[in-house]
Amino acid sequence: MGETGTTIRVLFVSTEYAPFSKVGGLGDVAGSLPKALRRAGVDVRVVTPAWPGVLDRVFASGLKTTVLPERVCAAHDWRIRDAEVVKTEVEDVPVYFLRSEDYMGDMYPWHLDSRTASPFAIFCMQALELHRILKWKPDLYHCHDWTSAFLPCALAWHRHYRHVGGRSIITLHNVAHQGILEREPFMEASGLEPWSFNMEAMEFYGQVNLLKGAIVAANAVTTVSPRYAQEIQTYESTQELSGVIYKQRHKLSGILNGIDTDYWNPDTDRHLPERFSAKNLKGKARAREELLNRAGFAPQSQEPVVVCVSRLVEQKGFTLILSALETLPTLGAKFVFLGSGHGWIENALRQANERHPDIFRFFQGYDEPLSHLLYAGGDIFLMPSVFEPCGLSQMIAMRYGTIPVVREVGGLKDTVTDVDSPEGGNGFTFQTCDTVGMLWALQRATARFRDAEDWDRIRVRAMQEDFTWSKSALLYKALYRKTLL
Template identity: 40%
Template sequence: MTIRVLHVASELYPLLKTGGLADVTAALPAALIEQGADARLLLPGFAGIADGLADLRPIARLERSFGAREASLELGRVPGSDLPVYMIRADSFYARPGNPYLDAEHVPYGDNAQRFALLGWTAAQLAQHIDRAWAPQIVQAHDWHAGLAPAYLRAAAREHGLPAGHAHARSVFTIHNLAYQGIFPAQQFGSLGLPADFFDMHGVEFYGQLSFLKAGLYFADKITTVSPTYAHEIQTVAQGGGLEALLRGRTHDLIGILNGVDYGVWNPATDETIAARYSADHMSGKLRCKTELQARLKLAQKHDAPLFGVVSRLTEQKGLDLLLAALPEIVSRGGQCVVLGTGDASLEQGFARAARQHPESVAVELGFDEALAHAIIAGADVIAVPSRFEPCGLTQMYALAYGALPLVHRVGGLADTVVDASLENLADALATGFVFERFEPDALTAAIRRAFALYARSRDWRDTRERAMRKDFGWAVSAQRYMALYRELV
């Protein structure tokens, strides 16, 4: 039996990307299709999406617009792919320049609740055959933007007198980052068109406000998150974001499925954006990538200086305050550091100041550039991902593929993907990077010292790098686990 599944999200690489979610929505449906699923996507018609989709054609006028001047559903595909994509055309909601969620002052749009309610409601309409040619059996909603989809499915089932567990489609809610919860004032609930009793502690109400994320967690048939370790962490007070009791109550419906890497995009043997292609068997191109990166960013041309790379949002969540404090350790030991990202002003200024003080050893590019991200991961010896918490993390998996040994804090998906270069793990041929346990400056500094120590033992470094590059975190295994979950539901 072919399972029909609709993925509901707000981003899709390469059309619109602000974070790792876009990489997942690009790769997971394609991997599911390879496993035999009939997978489609539903996206808001943001400018990058509306401009980037091919062969768009109208499917239906949307009877509810949530305040948009008019709204309709269209169907197209990703160029160069057969992946079908539904798009909500509501230009007064989505055709806005810049960031899809924030205005020019970097403040969330005042109508975000309505903009993303329309997304969730349309998903439920698709389950009710608004497209007469296709309807999903499974609706998988990604992050808070799509969090109301399970609630609208439950409301529609009640309206049509369907018994529990017999909604028009079964629902899966996927948490990519519990820290982003989609919280709005309670008075906006009335504009959502949900039953009045859904605004309840057992529903979408969250400490007197309205939470799209909680709606997904409460009303979905199953909950997934993006790594096994994170699935356990979010059931604790420390990382539960106020939702740990709800998550513990649903522990039998909660499963951690590790995100994967799209090796069609992230493969140093085929990557045309980097200075030279290379593989675990033919490594000479990596040194050229390092030399080119040093030249591009005006660092000293030292092939024997360990080069640490950072490709990240510059936020405290990503642990970059800890790394900034540890920069003197890298510089004093003769290492170099390259940082690409944007975020907190204090961190941007701190890294920029370090680059001015040590221009031959530290380089900073504020902003985001996909090609430069590939160049840094290809040219670096070590990629630092010292996150306070990390639901999955893709950067460390890209780094493994490119032979840049990840230096990570043992949390979430970082704990699930990187094996520390301890003496025991080196002896047992298991090590793939450097892992520190406590989120403290001395723990990070000790990991940096161990990276320098291993780098000085060139044979051990080469063996560890080759082992890292041979790791397979492709989407096939993850897609198989999702397929098993869908079969259980259907």
């Protein structure tokens, strides 16, 4: 186990790597967890595709890069698929970007078939071959979601890789996305043994399910919060896949995500007009004024400012929010939304912007500096998710002293405790997935805001929560050791 017998060698296999390639929370985890693992004594490295524009961002960052003299090669559909390996280091973590024509399209396809799934299979096999040119072989491959789920499947059922040995972990960031496609020509092109297409392996109602295969094949399965690990074993959460997960529950664990507290730090954040901390909130008041000004409201408004930074999709509870749009003016608050996603949600928010310009502002798209201003300048953070594997936004909001209103689900329940609970809390929660529950929590939050002394206590309590990766990194390290026994 490692060159010294004690150091664990782990290769992170991820299709996203923040800040250079990111669609969701997976990119944040791949960009921050390896740093914490490195500090915990794990020899962790990262491999990720160089999607269009990724290397441009790497070069622009000023990081030193090296093109390795050898290319990494793998066989797919009876052809050799090779990639140039560009190495850099991010805070002592070696990162390998694979540059190839296979990664010249969009990161995630709108429609999954054998052609659009092939880059992910190729990426996983190139990750398995990377040790040949690095002269460094991982003890364990840590894979993430369906996009790298082919790797555990290959170690179990590929006509070549099932003979080479190797152990793997698959982390489920969002089970709603499973990598389901037709059997052929994918199975033949992939090199997986035909007999792996059965109900105990890759087959899922007559189709290939990459995530199901990985859950069965991997040595361990993790999710991004303890609560989500429980939820995905129920039919209400994951429908037909719940039986598979329940059957594999002996190797399932939930480890809560953290956030990069160096990056998300109001005391050092370069995007803010004035920095602040729990001991000195003057900068938060300044951020609040700047946000109100940017939103077209009076900077000195005393009404609570409710903010939301989100992908505009049903999962994030926007059916509840849209149903409540005409009730929001009765709460005596300002509302500022930032995000992009489904067109019908964007249109509804734009219409609310037009109907209620005195209380509502919608910024369409994603703007990194503006998101920091919302986190810092808001008083209340709205996140009424239908389901939430972990959620990072509520943690970031609390880090900036913006109190979350969330539904008690998944990682939201693991991180947000209602202020009216016996032990006191850091936010406002509701249970039912309906507008009534959400408005009830919002009404309690806006009412509490008007008690300045009480609100300051809640705010400081939220800002003092520990959402670093330190605890989780030690749990992952322990899991790595257990998996290698």
